[in-house]
């Protein structure tokens with residue numbers, strides 16, 4: 261029974277990792293941009309939610325709702341003013357720029373909020389749980405997992421059922437030909453990063469309510485996100501969700517065997533999947 | 548007054564000059580063929596008109612505007628659609644999604660819609676859920692032409708639609724042009740293969756090494772004159 265519990269907790273934890281990863285996967289899938297500041301943007305969103313809870317005296321969910329359009333605007337502006345200028349055939353400039361952005365964000369957050377670790381208060385939800393037979397699952401982990409599934413479904417719908425998603429895929433295939441269809445690749449990329457920041461805000465809500473964070477928390481989250489995206493197969497949304505779950509389960513199982521093995525077990529799972537399927541579990545047909 | 552006109556159009560790739568003052572025009576409702584050997588500059592001409600290559604504004608005139616420096620997406624919205632060399636279907640999109648991309652931005656009501664494109668190329672309707680790139684070369688060319696028509700363009704630019712296709716397939720694809728023309732579109736077809744293009748064209752331009760070497764009505768041009776303009780007088 262303890263193993264069932266461990267695996268279930270791992271699956272739920274995987275939901276959090278999937279939320280970290282989905283925004284990264286979205287941006288990579290559309291513009292082949294690896295955003296090294298992704299983790300720091302999650303932390304930025306967590307601070308924004310935290311500020312909104314105290315400033316406007318809101319609960320965490322309402323504060324996140326207010327943060328959504330703000331973060332969309334942050335992503336849109338970032339893409340328009342900075343990232344669109346460095347996108348091209350050479351992948352190094354965007355890497356350097358997002359790395360720089362990561363450093364700037366961490367320092368700015370330290371300046372603004374000090375290095376103390378913080379947490380978004382979620383009241384009674386923090387400790388609430390539902391008993392399922394002999395196992396008890398936390399309400400926040402359940403909400404996190406449900407959100408990961410909903411975000412995946414929503415992105416899947418956006419990508420495959422809307423005109424915007426069609427334009428995302430076409431632009432990802434071939435920006436020049438897409439522009440012959442009237443698409444402005446720069447505008448498409450700005451919308452995509454805006455949408456990625458909406459996912460980032462949802463990830464930040466659960467990161468910030470479930471654990472302490474400080475201005476330097478970002479890069480560690482980025483690694484889990486990377487691993488989930490790569491395991492899943494670059495650019496595949498369901499794959500990213502599956503990748504997050506695999507890392508989550510590996511971590512809880514590893515921790516169950518030996519508490520010191522939690523992080524290591526996640527990385528080993530990552531390597532094992534890559535050894536067996538170098539292109540990930542659900543690689544895209546065209547790359 | 549021509550609907551589309553290039554005036555002294557020059558184009559370069561870095562130090563290499565590909566076009567040397569090309570003057571060309573297309574009247575409303577007209578079909579013009581641009582022929583020339585590989586490397587003559589035909590694709591460069593099409594890319595300069597469609598905005599994929601941006602030149603000086605006054606080098607391309609369309610509908611009373613200077614469009615030589617406009618971006619490709621704005622030119623498409625203004626009514627110039629392109630069937631690019633190599634067909635360029637979006638591999639992640641189905642046949643129908645590829646067609647729908649054609650009217651992503653320019654949503655002008657007119658003779659062309661999914662239904663009328665499917666009526667023009669019935670095989671595409673059967674295969675509408677297949678990935679665009681799963682089709683045969685000829686069918687892919689039909690998708691590319693249909694995609695350009697979806698925006699109900701005033702000008703249709705076709706770059707080497709017969710490239711890599713078997714003669715019977717080329718005939719099938721070209722069979723669509725009388726209907727395209729009847730729908731009111733003005734058309735430029737670029738070809739290395741002179742046969743089909745000359746049959747549907749009102750006028751022909753022949754290009755060599757970045758210059759127009761001959762132009763006129765197909766019936767007025769002797770085989771010899773075309774041969775010289777195409778390959779050079781000493782060839």
Ligand SMILES: Nc1ncnc2c1ncn2[C@@H]1O[C@H](COP(=O)(O)OP(=O)(O)O)[C@@H](O)[C@H]1O
Pocket residue numbers: 560563565583584585586587588589590591592
């Ligand atoms: N991207 C490019 N960079 C450099 N030179 C090019 C490029 N594209 C075409 N050219 C050169 O420009 C000339 C005209 O090419 P193009 O317009 O493609 O001719 P065509 O379509 O008639 O075969 C050729 O000599 C070709 O080598």
Ligand SMILES: [Mg+2]
Pocket residue numbers: 589590591632707
């Ligand atoms: Mg060419």
